[in-house]
Amino acid sequence: MNSPEDYRSSAGKAAADTRLHSALAKMRDKVGRNALNLYTQVDAQADPRLKAKDVRRKVVNNLDVVLTSLAAKITGRGGHVHFAPTDLDAVEYCLGVARRHGVRRVVKGKSMLSEEIGLNAAFEAAGIETVETDLGEYIVQLKGETPSHIIAPAIHYSREQVGELFAEKLGEPYTSDPPTLTAMARKALREKMLTAEMGVSGGNTACAETGHVTIVSNEGNIRMSSTMPRVHVVLLGIEKVAATLEDHDVLLRMLTRAAAGQKISTYVSYVGGPRLEDEPDGPEEFHLVLVDNGRTRILGDPDFREVLHCIRCGCCLNVCPVYLKIGGHSYGTPYCGPIGAVFTPLTRGVNECHHLCQGETLCGACKQVCPVDNDLPRMLSLLRAKLADGDPRWNVRPQSRGTKAAFAAWAWIMSRRPALDLLLRLGRAVQRLLPKPSGWIRRLPGPLSGWTRGRDFPPLAKESFTERWARTRGRKA
Amino acid sequence: MSTVIERIRKALHIPQGGLSEDTRANVVFAKGAGWAAPAGDVPAGDLPGLIAQIRTEAGHLNLQVHECASAEQCGAELAALAEGRRPEWGTARQVMCWSDPVIQGLGLEARLAGTDISVRTVPERERFDETERAEFRRQVVDSYMGVTTADLLVADTATLLLLGGRGRGRSVSLVPSIHVAVVPVGRIVRTFRDALRRLDARGLGLPSNMTFITGPSKTADIEATLVHGAHGPREMHLFLLP
Numbered sequence A: 001m002n003s004p005e006d007y008r009s010s011a012g013k014a015a016a017d018t019r020l021h022s023a024l025a026k027m028r029d030k031v032g033r034n035a036l037n038l039y040t041q042v043d044a045q046a047d048p049r050l051k052a053k054d055v056r057r058k059v060v061n062n063l064d065v066v067l068t069s070l071a072a073k074i075t076g077r078g079g080h081v082h083f084a085p086t087d088l089d090a091v092e093y094c095l096g097v098a099r100r101h102g103v104r105r106v107v108k109g110k111s112m113l114s115e116e117i118g119l120n121a122a123f124e125a126a127g128i129e130t131v132e133t134d135l136g137e138y139i140v141q142l143k144g145e146t147p148s149h150i151i152a153p154a155i156h157y158s159r160e161q162v163g164e165l166f167a168e169k170l171g172e173p174y175t176s177d178p179p180t181l182t183a184m185a186r187k188a189l190r191e192k193m194l195t196a197e198m199g200v201s202g203g204n205t206a207c208a209e210t211g212h213v214t215i216v217s218n219e220g221n222i223r224m225s226s227t228m229p230r231v232h233v234v235l236l237g238i239e240k241v242a243a244t245l246e247d248h249d250v251l252l253r254m255l256t257r258a259a260a261g262q263k264i265s266t267y268v269s270y271v272g273g274p275r276l277e278d279e280p281d282g283p284e285e286f287h288l289v290l291v292d293n294g295r296t297r298i299l300g301d302p303d304f305r306e307v308l309h310c311i312r313c314g315c316c317l318n319v320c321p322v323y324l325k326i327g328g329h330s331y332g333t334p335y336c337g338p339i340g341a342v343f344t345p346l347t348r349g350v351n352e353c354h355h356l357c358q359g360e361t362l363c364g365a366c367k368q369v370c371p372v373d374n375d376l377p378r379m380l381s382l383l384r385a386k387l388a389d390g391d392p393r394w395n396v397r398p399q400s401r402g403t404k405a406a407f408a409a410w411a412w413i414m415s416r417r418p419a420l421d422l423l424l425r426l427g428r429a430v431q432r433l434l435p436k437p438s439g440w441i442r443r444l445p446g447p448l449s450g451w452t453r454g455r456d457f458p459p460l461a462k463e464s465f466t467e468r469w470a471r472t473r474g475r476k477a
Numbered sequence B: 001m002s003t004v005i006e007r008i009r010k011a012l013h014i015p016q017g018g019l020s021e022d023t024r025a026n027v028v029f030a031k032g033a034g035w036a037a038p039a040g041d042v043p044a045g046d047l048p049g050l051i052a053q054i055r056t057e058a059g060h061l062n063l064q065v066h067e068c069a070s071a072e073q074c075g076a077e078l079a080a081l082a083e084g085r086r087p088e089w090g091t092a093r094q095v096m097c098w099s100d101p102v103i104q105g106l107g108l109e110a111r112l113a114g115t116d117i118s119v120r121t122v123p124e125r126e127r128f129d130e131t132e133r134a135e136f137r138r139q140v141v142d143s144y145m146g147v148t149t150a151d152l153l154v155a156d157t158a159t160l161l162l163l164g165g166r167g168r169g170r171s172v173s174l175v176p177s178i179h180v181a182v183v184p185v186g187r188i189v190r191t192f193r194d195a196l197r198r199l200d201a202r203g204l205g206l207p208s209n210m211t212f213i214t215g216p217s218k219t220a221d222i223e224a225t226l227v228h229g230a231h232g233p234r235e236m237h238l239f240l241l242p
Ligand code: SF4
Pocket: A258, A309, A310, A311, A312, A313, A314, A315, A316, A317, A339, A366, A369, A370, A371, A372, A373, A374, A376
C-alpha cells in the first residue's frame, strides 16, 4: 500500500500526465456521463437507483440468513463452501485446494478480491503459474503492474504501448491495431486456459434462493476459467450476494449499465456447483470462498454499513474529478477512486490511509451516479471527523490536530466581531508587504503558502461590509 | 456455525427485536407483487414485433439472425454456413452439436455427408468416466463450430438462455470459434425480467450451470476500442425456427 508520501508524489506525477487524462476521459464520456440516462431505461418513472439500494439494504441487513441459504444450496449440489475470516485464511484455503490437486497452472478471471487478499503472489511463491485471462488484467500482469481501474484495468495504456509489450513478451510482430492485438492475446491465452488445472474467478453477485454465483463478462474468459479446468474456485466478498432471482432483475441491469454502459453483458453465468454426473464437461470440484476480511466490522457500524451495498461497478471512478486526474495507481490499493477512499481506510486502518479519504473533494458526483445510491461523500466526511476527534471503536488516533485547532480558533474568532475586526486589520497590514503583480496576492506567507502554490489569492477589501454600512448607514436605501 | 456467520450476527445485533430467523427469511426471500410467472407464451400476434426487435439488437451486437420458414431451410442454410467457413485453429473441420430434438431435426449429418466436415453430437450418458470426458473435451477443442439451442430467447436484448444438463456440453457454446443457436420462436420472451420469472416458475429446480449469452465474445480493454472475439466465439449466428 502507498504511504501518504507515495500518494502525494505519484498523484503529483499523474496530475501532469495528459495521456493518462485523455485515456480516463474515454471512460468518463463512454460510461460515467451516460449512466444516469441509461438508468432511466430500467425504470423511467421511479429512480431505479433507490430500488437497487433497497434490494442491497435488505440483503445486507439479513446477511446471515442469505449466506446460510446460499451455502446450503451449493453444498447440496456437491460444491464446497468456505467462510474465510481473514485474507490469510482465504489464501491458505486456495493454496490447500491447489496442493490437493497438484495444480501447476491457475487461470484467473478478473477478481478485485484476489488483489485484496494477495492471491497471485501466494500462488507464485508456491511455484504455481498464475495467469490473468481478462485482456486488461493480462496486459497489466505482463507488464508486472497492478490494475488501475476496477472495470478497465489497463485503461492507462495506449495501443502503441500494448503493441510494444506484446512484441517483447509474446514475440509477436509489432502492431498497434487493437483487433490484431486482441487476436494475439486470444491465441496465447487459449493455450493456457485449456491446460490449466484450476480456475479462479470473482463473482459479481450470487443468488441465495437458487444457490448460484453470478458472474458477468464480455470476453468469455470467466466462462473458460469456470468450465475447462478440473477445479473452479470462486472468491466472493460476504456482502456481494442477492436473495432472489427477482433481486437480480434490478441489480444486474443496473450493474451492466453502470459498469460498461451496456444493457446486458455478453455472458451472465450462473454457477452453482460442480459438473453433475450426466454432464460431459464442467469442473469436477467447485469451491466458493466467502471472504470477510474486515467486512463484518463495517457491518457492525450503522454509519458505514451502507458502503457494503456497493456492487463494485466502478462508475464512481469515471466521474470523480480526483480519480480522473491522478489515476488508479496513485491510490496504491486494489480499490481506487471514491469507493476505495472509503472502503480502504475502513479495512486497513483510518490513520494509515488518512490520505485516501482526505484526497477526495466531497463534490458529490460519485453519489449521483452510483447505481445503489451510496452516500460516499457522507462517509468521507465522517472518516475525516474521526481523524480530527479520534475514535477508539475504529482505533483512530486524533491526527489532524493542527487542522482541528485552526478550525476551533476560526470558530472562536468568527463568533466575536471585535476579534474578527482585529484580524482583518492585521491582515490588511500584512498584505501591504506581499507582492501583488496583478492586483492579486502571488504568495501567502508561512503555513498558508500551500494555498498559493497553484493559484493567486484575492487581497482583503479596504473596507468590510459592516464597516461600510456603519460609515454610510445604508444611505442609498 | 462458522465464525463469519457468528460475526455477522453479532454485527447485526441478532437476535434482535424478537424477529425470528424464519420471519427474516420470509422478508428477505419474499416475492414482489406481479412477479409470478406469466401464464403462457407471448401471443403469436406479438412475435413479428419481437423478432424485429431481436434483429435490431442483434445488429448492434454483431449477431447474425437467420429467420427460417422450416427446419428444412434451416438445415440447408446451416450446412452452407459450415461449408463456407475455415477453422481458426488447425485444419480439420468438425461441428459439435447438442443432443436435442430441435437440432436432430435439421439432418446436418446427412447434409454434410459428402464433405470433409464431420458432425458430432454430445453423448448422452448416466455418467462419464475420466477417459470419456477427456475424449469429449478433445472433440470440442477440435471443433470450429458449436451448435446449440436455447431454452429462452429474450427479445429486449437478443439474449439466449442456455441451461446446462444432459446432452448439453457447457463448452459447446464457448470453445469453438463459431457458435450457432437454433431456437424455435415459441421460446421468445420479452425481457430479462420475464426470463427470470420463467426460471423462478420452474420451482428452483435449476441446473448446476446456466448462462445468458448476448452476442459473440468481445472486449474493449485496449483504449476502450470494441473488438469481437476475445476468448469466446468470435462469430455467432441465431437461426429462428417456426
Ligand atoms: S460505490 Fe457505487 S458507483 Fe462506486 S463502485 Fe460501488 S456501486 Fe459502483
